Amino acid sequence: MTEFTRNQLALRNGNDREEIWIAYRGVIYDVTHSKLWRNGKHxxxxxxxxxxxxxxxxxxxxxxxxxxxxxxxxxx
Structure with missing residues (x-):
């Protein structure tokens, strides 16, 4: 599994890059296409x-x- 730092995760906030990611219990999830995470906010x-x-x-x-x-x- 690819590893990412907190700084790399922070860039996927819906503003700095197109990807929108969140983490839970050490796993990073893509919520880019979720209607509940528009513009990086839920x-x-x-x-x-x-x-x-x-x-x-x-x-x-x-x-x-x-x-x-x-x-x-x-x-x-």
Whole structure:
């Protein structure tokens, strides 16, 4: 699996590059084509970040990630 740093993830925020990525539990997902992530924003969440700590506040569970394409692994 391809590895990406937090800085590389941050560039995929919907503004700096065309790709829109998010991370959860060390896995990076592509949300570029999701209608819920237009312009890199999903409610009060921003793309290009690790959202692991934010999921407990979400109205959905981890099954939402099963529908997303895995891009790679988040490394420190």
């Amino acid at each position: 409610y009060e969440h921003w793309a290009g970040q690790d959202l692991t700590d934010e999921l407990p506040d979400a109205p959905h569970d981890t099954k939402v990630f099963e529908k997303l394409q895995v891009i790679g692994k988040l490394v420190k």
